[in-house]
Amino acid sequence: MENSNTLKLEDGARIAVIGGGPAGSFFSNFVLMFADRLGLDIHVDIYEPRDFGVVGPPGCNMCAGIVSESLVQNMATEGINFPTTVVQRGIDSYVLYMDVGTVKIDSSRREKRIGATYRGSGPRDVKEVKWDSLDRYLMNLALEKGAQHIRTRITDVKWDADAETTPLENRRLVLKTQNGKTKTYDFVAVTAGVNTAILKAFQELNIGYQAPQTTKAYIREYYLGDQAIGEFIGPSFHAFLPTMPNIEFGAIVPKGEYVTLALLGEDIDTATVDAFMADPTVKECMPPGFAFDKIACWCGPRINITGSAQPYGDRVVFIGDSGVTRLYKDGMGAAYRAAKAAASNVVFHGIARDDLAKQYGAFCRAMETDNKLGKFMFAVVRQIQRFRFSRRAILRMAMEEQKRPPTAHGGMSMVLWDMFTGSAPYREVFIRTLHPVFWTRLAWNMAVCLVTRAETPAATRTALET
Numbered sequence: 001m002e003n004s005n006t007l008k009l010e011d012g013a014r015i016a017v018i019g020g021g022p023a024g025s026f027f028s029n030f031v032l033m034f035a036d037r038l039g040l041d042i043h044v045d046i047y048e049p050r051d052f053g054v055v056g057p058p059g060c061n062m063c064a065g066i067v068s069e070s071l072v073q074n075m076a077t078e079g080i081n082f083p084t085t086v087v088q089r090g091i092d093s094y095v096l097y098m099d100v101g102t103v104k105i106d107s108s109r110r111e112k113r114i115g116a117t118y119r120g121s122g123p124r125d126v127k128e129v130k131w132d133s134l135d136r137y138l139m140n141l142a143l144e145k146g147a148q149h150i151r152t153r154i155t156d157v158k159w160d161a162d163a164e165t166t167p168l169e170n171r172r173l174v175l176k177t178q179n180g181k182t183k184t185y186d187f188v189a190v191t192a193g194v195n196t197a198i199l200k201a202f203q204e205l206n207i208g209y210q211a212p213q214t215t216k217a218y219i220r221e222y223y224l225g226d227q228a229i230g231e232f233i234g235p236s237f238h239a240f241l242p243t244m245p246n247i248e249f250g251a252i253v254p255k256g257e258y259v260t261l262a263l264l265g266e267d268i269d270t271a272t273v274d275a276f277m278a279d280p281t282v283k284e285c286m287p288p289g290f291a292f293d294k295i296a297c298w299c300g301p302r303i304n305i306t307g308s309a310q311p312y313g314d315r316v317v318f319i320g321d322s323g324v325t326r327l328y329k330d331g332m333g334a335a336y337r338a339a340k341a342a343a344s345n346v347v348f349h350g351i352a353r354d355d356l357a358k359q360y361g362a363f364c365r366a367m368e369t370d371n372k373l374g375k376f377m378f379a380v381v382r383q384i385q386r387f388r389f390s391r392r393a394i395l396r397m398a399m400e401e402q403k404r405p406p407t408a409h410g411g412m413s414m415v416l417w418d419m420f421t422g423s424a425p426y427r428e429v430f431i432r433t434l435h436p437v438f439w440t441r442l443a444w445n446m447a448v449c450l451v452t453r454a455e456t457p458a459a460t461r462t463a464l465e466t
């Protein structure tokens with residue numbers, strides 16, 4: 001120990017990682033890599049009860065499974081290219097559905113690509129597993145680096161000495177597993193997501209941690225088969241901006257022979273999902289007469305709406321959803337960036353609360369600031385959705401852009417693509433909306449749609465598609 005608020009990771013240190021989702025696997029990977037660079041010998045245990053080889057919710061971390069363009073690029077810089085057994089489909093375009101019409105936007109014009117993956121081994125009713133779980137793939141990368149996987153759940157955490165009277169260098173964290181065993185660690189990374197009870201135990205440790213605020217989202221899988229996927233869905237991300245009060249956004253994404261439906265908003269319940277499925281724009285996207293009650297799999301996971309105010313404490317850090325993540329989109333990309341920042345902080349700067357506050361704390365504050373901008377932008381989208389003429393203007397502007405060569409600011413098409421897929425920070429997207437050409441075109445389209453007669457949705461749709 002160097003002074004009262006600094007503590008370095010030492011040779012032979014034992015690190016526990018609670019949760020083997022993306023945040024846990026990325027952190028394990030980076031902490032072992034950075035320690036190796038420093039010639040530090042550390043031991044990493046990943047606690048993860050799930051078997052990602054099991055189909056349905058028990059083997060799955062409940063998410064739409066879109067791997068953002070920035071995550072694909074970041075992984076590539078580490079020399080990791082996702083295998084085709086993990087990335088189900090490359091998505092190179094999106095179709096935006098609104099009550100006033102539909103527009104297809106080809107993102108390959110700007111060389112933007114994202115991938116669709118399964119976090120587990122696929123939907124509950126799957127007959128033959130033809131793909132690999134993303135989470136299992138990421139965890140295997142960490143295991144190859146030397147991490148150990150312990151297949152059990154952590155149920156409690158305590159200090160091994162009185163925190164009031166014992167200096168930090170003389171006390172460690174003791175984790176208790178579901179089978180009652182305990183183990184002592186020099187450092188703990190909590191990467192357990194938000195669909196877990198363990199965060200409460202860390203709040204009760206009085207280290208200044210408060211779990212993030214969350215709301216209920218919804219995911220459903222449908223079997224379509226290769227032919228129907230090719231005919232109706234294609235390699236496209238289908239995005240919906242319905243005018244329903246508690247839905248911010250809906251998406252239908254192709255994966256193998258299935259599609260995943262994801263709904264984000266506030267406390268989405270079954271009635272909201274049913275209303276969404278009955279929406280004509282949703283029916284338009286799927287094969288005619290499709291039986292929406294033939295659900296292959298579903299879940300109602302929680303999703304962050306705010307991050308933790310202090311996602312670190314003495315000898316502990318909270319990464320990914322358990323700490324601070326990106327609002328609504330690119331949670332896995334955010335987990336990657338946070339895991340790298342945390343691992344670098346732990347190895348190179350220290351493991352006391354004040355050590356973590358500097359580098360990792362600054363990283364989390366920057367992400368929360370970006371999320372505030374994201375919230376503002378979603379609020380603007382909500383206002384736009386209130387008026388039929390402004391909805392038509394957005395659609396018209398995106399449609400017009402498809403006829404022209406791509407511009408530096410990307411226009412409405414790329415603003416929407418980045419907001420839906422999380423391929424760029426909200427700040428970057430916001431700055432692009434301040435470009436004079438963007439504003440001029442938006443104002444022009446607003447004016448045109450204000451003075452021209454609103455066509456019927458079907459007529460508008462046809463006009464926009466031809």
Ligand SMILES: Cc1cc2nc3c(=O)[nH]c(=O)nc-3n(C[C@H](O)[C@H](O)[C@H](O)COP(=O)(O)OP(=O)(O)OC[C@H]3O[C@@H](n4cnc5c(N)ncnc54)[C@H](O)[C@@H]3O)c2cc1C
Binds near residue numbers: 019068217322
């Ligand atoms: C509806 C919805 C759609 C989404 N779509 C996308 C998307 O398309 N793309 C994207 O990038 N992000 C998406 N996200 C966000 C993404 O799911 C998360 O940001 C991401 O999974 C966070 O990773 P994580 O490792 O922090 O947590 P998780 O993925 O939740 O992993 C936590 C792990 O910890 C384990 N665990 C929990 N408790 C314990 C315990 N007590 N002991 C041991 N292990 C434990 C769990 O089993 C789990 O494996 C979506 C989220 C929702 C809700």
